[in-house]
Amino acid sequence: xxxxxxxxxxxxxxxxxxxxxxxxxxxxxxxxxxxxxxxxxxxxxxxxxxxxxxxxxxxxxxxxxxxxxxxxxxxxxxxxxxxxxxxxxxxxxxxxxxxxxxxxxxxxxxxxxxxxxxxxxxxxxxxxxxxxxxxxxxxxxxxxxxxxxxxxxxxxxxxxxxxxxxxxxxxxxxxxxxxxxxxxxxxxxxxxxxxxxxxxxxxxxxxxxxxxxxxxxxxxxxxxxxxxxxxxxxxxxxxxxxxxxxxxxxxxxxxxxxxxxxxxxxxxxxxxxxxxxxxxxxxxxxxxxxxxxxxxxxxxxxxxxxxxxxxxxxxxxx
Amino acid sequence: xxxxxxxxxxxxxxxxxxxxxxxxxxxxxxxxxxxxxxxxxxxxxxxxxxxxxxxxxxxxxxxxxxxxxxxxxxxxxxxxxxxxxxxxxxxxxxxxxxxxxxxxxxxxxxxxxxxxxxxxxxxxxxxxxxxxxxxxxxxxxxxxxxxxxxxxxxxx
Numbered sequence: 001x002x003x004x005x006x007x008x009x010x011x012x013x014x015x016x017x018x019x020x021x022x023x024x025x026x027x028x029x030x031x032x033x034x035x036x037x038x039x040x041x042x043x044x045x046x047x048x049x050x051x052x053x054x055x056x057x058x059x060x061x062x063x064x065x066x067x068x069x070x071x072x073x074x075x076x077x078x079x080x081x082x083x084x085x086x087x088x089x090x091x092x093x094x095x096x097x098x099x100x101x102x103x104x105x106x107x108x109x110x111x112x113x114x115x116x117x118x119x120x121x122x123x124x125x126x127x128x129x130x131x132x133x134x135x136x137x138x139x140x141x142x143x144x145x146x147x148x149x150x151x152x153x154x155x156x157x158x159x160x161x162x163x164x165x166x167x168x169x170x171x172x173x174x175x176x177x178x179x180x181x182x183x184x185x186x187x188x189x190x191x192x193x194x195x196x197x198x199x200x201x202x203x204x205x206x207x208x209x210x211x212x213x214x215x216x217x218x219x220x221x222x223x224x225x226x227x228x229x230x231x232x233x234x235x236x237x238x239x240x241x242x243x244x245x246x247x248x249x250x251x252x253x254x255x256x257x258x259x260x261x262x263x264x265x266x267x268x269x270x271x272x273x274x275x276x277x278x279x280x281x282x283x284x285x286x287x288x289x290x291x292x293x294x295x296x297x298x299x300x301x302x303x304x305x306x307x308x309x310x311x312x313x314x315x316x317x318x
Numbered sequence: 319x320x321x322x323x324x325x326x327x328x329x330x331x332x333x334x335x336x337x338x339x340x341x342x343x344x345x346x347x348x349x350x351x352x353x354x355x356x357x358x359x360x361x362x363x364x365x366x367x368x369x370x371x372x373x374x375x376x377x378x379x380x381x382x383x384x385x386x387x388x389x390x391x392x393x394x395x396x397x398x399x400x401x402x403x404x405x406x407x408x409x410x411x412x413x414x415x416x417x418x419x420x421x422x423x424x425x426x427x428x429x430x431x432x433x434x435x436x437x438x439x440x441x442x443x444x445x446x447x448x449x450x451x452x453x454x455x456x457x458x459x460x461x462x463x464x465x466x467x468x469x470x471x472x473x474x
Contacts, residue, residue: 169445
């Protein structure tokens with residue numbers, strides 16, 4: 001029997017919460033909201049509390065946040081078209097050290113490469129930017145990728161290599177790598193029939209999951225030559241699927257949807273290219289669920305939604 | 319906005335009568351579900367961005383194109399632009415969305431779409447109106463919000 005048990009509901013944001021992301025030690029997570037703030041949550045006596053509120057850095061909705069692999073830096077991006085890099089001081093407070101500008105309008109997503117050398121951002125201006133860290137407090141724009149024909153919703157780095165993936169309102173997913181000192185798009189994944197909202201790699205990086213406004217989840221597998229769609233899950237959600245997270249602890253996928261529910265998907269034991277719905281948590285939030293993120297070290301899931309709340313769930317497989 | 323009206327002489331339709339309430343509806347002890355007429359009353363007085371007329375008078379919204387599913391908390395509205403290449407269609411749709419977001423309980427999912435076959439770029443407009451991230455970003459634009467609020471003045 002599998003269960004998803006609500007362990008805590010965290011209030012504090014005064015508007016819809018767009019994204020909640022764990023750091024890599026799994027001891028801290030950040031949430032961001034249309035209230036223009038970022039909240040950092042830590043565990044004390046088995047209870048999660050907001051220790052730190054990052055305000056006044058963004059002029060509009062903070063759309064997404066991401067921790068660097070070393071957990072010393074937090075990047076946040078906003079509808080105000082900028083990306084902030086926060087660094088952690090010795091007293092555990094966070095300081096906005098840098099503000100990266102360049103996008104023409106709303107910045108939708110930000111992600112760090114696994115080696116911490118690169119940062120990627122994407123925007124409604126249809127571009128993906130790759131920033132290279134040249135010094136502790138200096139980033140240079142290494143590339144502006146203009147492959148997508150519409151609003152880019154999310155960027156995500158491969159867990160082991162410097163390969164970047166992006167997904168878009170143009171219904172496609174694109175993959176980029178560095179070639180002769182320049183970044184190029186080397187593959188486009190087409191199959192979704194509407195906006196691709198989010199993507200997630202498995203732990204080894206040979207599979208990619210995507211979720212879409214077309215209400216399906218697709219699993220893509222790297223065949224060595226190309227990425228092939230090996231599985232399509234439909235009928236699990238009634239409305240758009242806004243986020244997907246692939247646990248590197250238990251191998252399960254979690255999805256967040258506009259139908260207020262969270263679903264858990266598992267690889268079929270008889271065939272590793274088949275995936276099945278194993279759990280559906282109805283009314284996980286009282287409005288749309290915007291994001292889900294598995295804790296990197298334990299069976300904990302963080303979710304957030306349009307009801308202004310962040311929720312923590314314990315996954316159990318009894 | 320352009321100096322010339324795209325549709326200078328629109329057909330004007332009759333307004334609906336004031337809603338007549340039944341005895342049950344006037345009784346506070348009885349719980350009333352949200353019905354199509356109630357939702358229609360919220361949007362029929364919205365003003366057209368270029369004419370001093372309401373969406374009802376231009377037949378852009380109609381009561382029978384409002385569907386309320388209380389059990390699943392779904393509200394679907396189809397609206398009909400006055401001409402099939404109307405450049406105001408997205409703005410009109412957005413105005414309907416904003417009005418309903420402000421007036422209805424948050425449990426409702428609201429889908430605003432163009433009546434099938436009634437606009438040249440219907441699919442693109444529906445996709446945009448259905449993208450809550452873009453709608454939310456648009457509503458953070460003070461100029462656009464001002465235009466929308468102008469259309470909403472006196473709508474109820």
